[in-house]
Amino acid sequence: MRTSVHTSEAMARRLAKRRAAERRFRAYGIVAITLAILALATLFTSIVGNGYTAFQQTYIALEVTYDPEVLGLGEARDPKALSGANYPGLVKKTMRDMFPDVKGRKDKRALYGIVSSGAAFMIRERLLADPGLVGRTERIRVPADDDIDMLVKGHIDRQVPEAERRVKDNQIGWVETLEEAGRIERRFNTAFFTAGDSREPELAGIRGAAVGSLYALLVTLALSFPIGVAAAVYLEEFAPTNRLTDLIEVNINNLAAVPSIIFGLLGLSIFINFFGLPRSAPLVGGLVLTLMTLPTIIIASRAALKSVPPSIREAALGMGASKMQTITHHVLPLAMPGMLTGTIIGMAQALGESAPLLMIGMVAFIVDIPGGPLDPSTVLPVQIFLWADSPERAFVERTSAAIMVLLAFLITMNALAVVLRRRFERRW
């Protein structure tokens, strides 16, 4: 065989080197992706591992006799009397009846402590809804106290010395008795989705924060989408290319990189201090998030407009369509999926944002579910921040559960963005 430049030994070495370089490059990529997947997997395992138990709650079945004497009702059955009756006393009486041998103040306190303080409110709600129950006996399920909940779920080690755990030995004894009697059961934790915040973990829920997030996001969407799209269309289609528009473009890109807490400070000084809008309100939160989201939407929308092929514009202009008609009939419909994708990603960012909202007072402890964008409220990420700060073991799992809910929303939104992009992708 004839040796040419391409079959020589030197060439073979060079080829081997080239192949090795290519293999190395691939390996780097695989290592990078593996690391990313590992990090993500660790994150998810830790969150799900910590949080999945929060979707269940321990309930204790109580044999409650609605004794008018214990309730301090006498003969009165009107709503006012019912609403002010002594329900905590009724719960205590029920507990004492269950464990008649418990004597002494300290032990009794410990006994009362195994049911949630919310039990009294539950009974009150029941009686107010149906006053005919007075004098009758029924078996109802009330949430266990968060420490008992943790004990039942196995988060509290029964072998540790009594002084080092939050649950006393006698409480463990009572819980075991109840367990044997089949009076303790774990059920789906509806309160987590239907209640507002609470100091008692077993009563705390994310609904207040979720509704607050919803209002803030509605405000953000209603403002940032039209403003962002209008700005992008103007800059991309109408604005002349000169120093001023260059400056605007640079500054929009800068704004996208500004730390979000700065937007919070801006919102505090402008919307609250200057315009006098209420503190802790989703309206202000939405305004601040609008400022933060706008650059993202403008940049994404401009990219979407740029990607519309010039041949379509030329076709429309060549037909005698005006600039406005070209844009509204052809360019915008084609750019819309990209704009929507950008908007959804911006919204997802806004949903996950907490720092700027701390500055405008959305970090307060608020029990009520907000009824409108002007009511004080908090948002999901800030709720997570608040719970993560709480010392109770039960809040740890609730924090993780709230993170799971937030992540579910974010994943849904991003998936929606992908679907939109796929669905409306046009080929030309």
Place this chain on the structure above:
Amino acid sequence: MNVTAERMSISTPHPPTPAGLFPITRSGPESGSEPWADSGPGPLLESEPESAPGLSLEPVPDDIETVGEATVERPRMTSRNVGVMYGDKMGIERVSLDIGSNEVLAMIGPSGCGKSTFLRCLNRMNDTIDICRVSGSIKLDGEDIHDPRLDVVQLRARVGMVFQKPNPFPKSIYDNVAYGPRIHGLVDGRRETDAIVERSLQKAGLWDEVRDRLEQPGTGLSGGQQQRLCIARAIAVSPEVILMDEPCSALDPIATARIEGLIDELRENYTIVIVTHSMQQAARVSQRTAYFHLGRLIEVGETNHVFTNPRHKLTEDYITGRFG
């Protein structure tokens, strides 16, 4: 430049009456003193009578090196001293050329010679390029197309355009054709729209192929069909002039032959200006041919004349394949 042939001869005889009123002289003192070079956008001859549209009343500046017959007897469009600057780069300069009614004018020349630039001047598509500046005068039926009173939207309806790459809108075939009539308010109601869509598609020779799938996207057609759809779209607004910018360069020979046949049929009702890289195509479809070189109009004339007996050395070199 090696200009040996007759310089800028206006060989077409002038129509007796108007020419008598407005004498066109090659080197007369009046025309020589006209400030042609400074004429920006705006009506050049305010005094031009409206009763004589379509007549070549404007003298061609006499310092232009164009060889051949730049003017015709009954022009649909006239351009005088047209120059285009892209920033400080010259696109074309001093192009004076008439486009006769119901004729096919082919523009040929090497890449970058300015033939597409000139074509895009004729319906002011160059307006869409920020840095582009057009000077000189272009008239359509005697009206200056840069007249501020003339809406560019209207101009583009009267001077339609077919582009190099077929660019149907990503909409249905029906909507593609109906778009122009709709935005110009030429149709009223579905029945009229249906009629105009059918007529346009028939004229473009596409009707039989798409009559059963008018609701399907125009982008789903083959390249040749797409280009005929673009022609149908252009003629749906009843333009007077159709500009075609290398309409067959993206098509196979069979589709090309169909488009060329179509151009020949369309000549009956429309004036067509076509830019092409194929000299065979220019020879097949056009009556007159203009040869551009480095932003200048070098030679214009009867197509068979230009191809068989070029008068300018550059034209000859190009046609015989010595460059380009």
